[in-house]
Amino acid sequence: MTEQHQQNINKSVKKLTLIVCAMFGFGFALVPLYDVFCDITGLNGKTSNQAASVNENGVDESRLITVQFISHLSKGIPWQFEPMVKEIKVHPGETKLVKFYAKNDAARDIVGQAVPSVSPGQAAVYFQKIECFCFNQQPLKASEDVEMALQFYVDTELPEEVNTITLSYTLYDITGKVES
Template sequence: MSTDDDKANINTSTGISNNNKTVRKLLLVVVAMFGFGFALVPLYDVFCDITGLNGKTNDTAATYEADGIDKLRTVKVQFITRNAKGIPWEFEPVINEISVHPGEMKLVSFYAKNNASHDIIGQAVPSVSPGLAANYFHKIECFCFTQQPLAAGKEVEMSLQFYVDLELPADINTLTLSYTLYDITEKSS
């Protein structure tokens, strides 16, 4: 006959065994979650590159393919700029918006002035909205392709040459190109 003490010992050892299994499972879940979180950013970048979502544009120059200009359609392209925290530059488009016909090449300029007392190297990072339109906005020449060193107190006009693809979906009539300017001086040293 088993006594109450024997039953308690069996229940205690079973409870400890179950607790160990639960702790192991929880630790495995934590490690898996950490690994997934670590891999999420590169996976997201690849996904955005493939689909064009999130407005990420190509980092390389496109070649202009003169397949014609759709004079029957006009698309408004808006330009927005912002400075990342800590970069004391004036940074703005020379014009805020322009009308283009798909297939037509355009050239616009952006103004920058370094208001700091020291030289700064800036890097502009573009995005297009709506995100789907990033696949149809082609930069031929862009200041965002290279780093922009600017001496203290100096100013510069930087150019963007682009065209909107003829295949831009008909329901998209306005594109917004946004640049965020970052100070990369320390990373460039």
């Protein structure tokens, strides 16, 4: 093997190593970039993590939207967690209050955190939460139960083709991740 051939091989190995490192770094950067993209566009059903202001655009009484509520428990969290109402009808712009029930069935204290998702994804930017239990961690002592409030409205700018919105919450055990 000639010295020139060996130099070409070394150059190729360095380039390939650099490409692999860049791809690895890009893979890690995709998660936060995707989150920012979804927050901006409302895609993937991600809703805002901050309270919306009270609706000042009035109520569109010519339309009626069905809002469905679904709850899920992440694997391993020994809680009961469910909406107290499965479905309601709302006029765009109309403020509504619904409650979710949670009970810690464990023999230990647990801190839960609910993560919302809206379907269809395009409706996420029009689903405005004024007050939501998902904004805060939910610490429950062993066997404690609680009713948690969600106050919201559907923006009057919701596209005409959307007649049903499904709000889904997944509850996670974040006890080990809570800072004291």
